[in-house]
Amino acid sequence: MLRERLYLTYPAALDLIDEIDRTGMLPPFAEGGFTAFCHRPGELRDEVGEAGLGVVDLVSVEGPAFILGDLDARMADPADRSVALAVARAIERVPELTGFGPHLIVTGIGIGIG
16 A cells, blocks of 8 residues: 555555455455455464464565565665565564565464374
8 A cells, every 4th residue: 555555546445444454355456456365474373273284484475675665676786685685584584573564475284294
């Protein structure tokens, strides 16, 4: 909403923020758009557990770097890329920051396997 300024293209999106936060369901903003389900890190852990898996790891993919307006330029510069990746690695598992990034990856294992 902030980085892409979706409220300018899809003004109705502002009215959906509370519902998206409450339900986790992200409706399509335009015809032909996608529907998504948003998880908080704890909710994703719970869902993996409900599927009968144990969580091995849960990390934030981009961390806060996604909000940088010049991320493409930073990733193209070796020094900037090194710093961006170092920061992402440093905070990717910090519980208080994991949900800040827009994408999470969870690795699970079947309970009782092995």
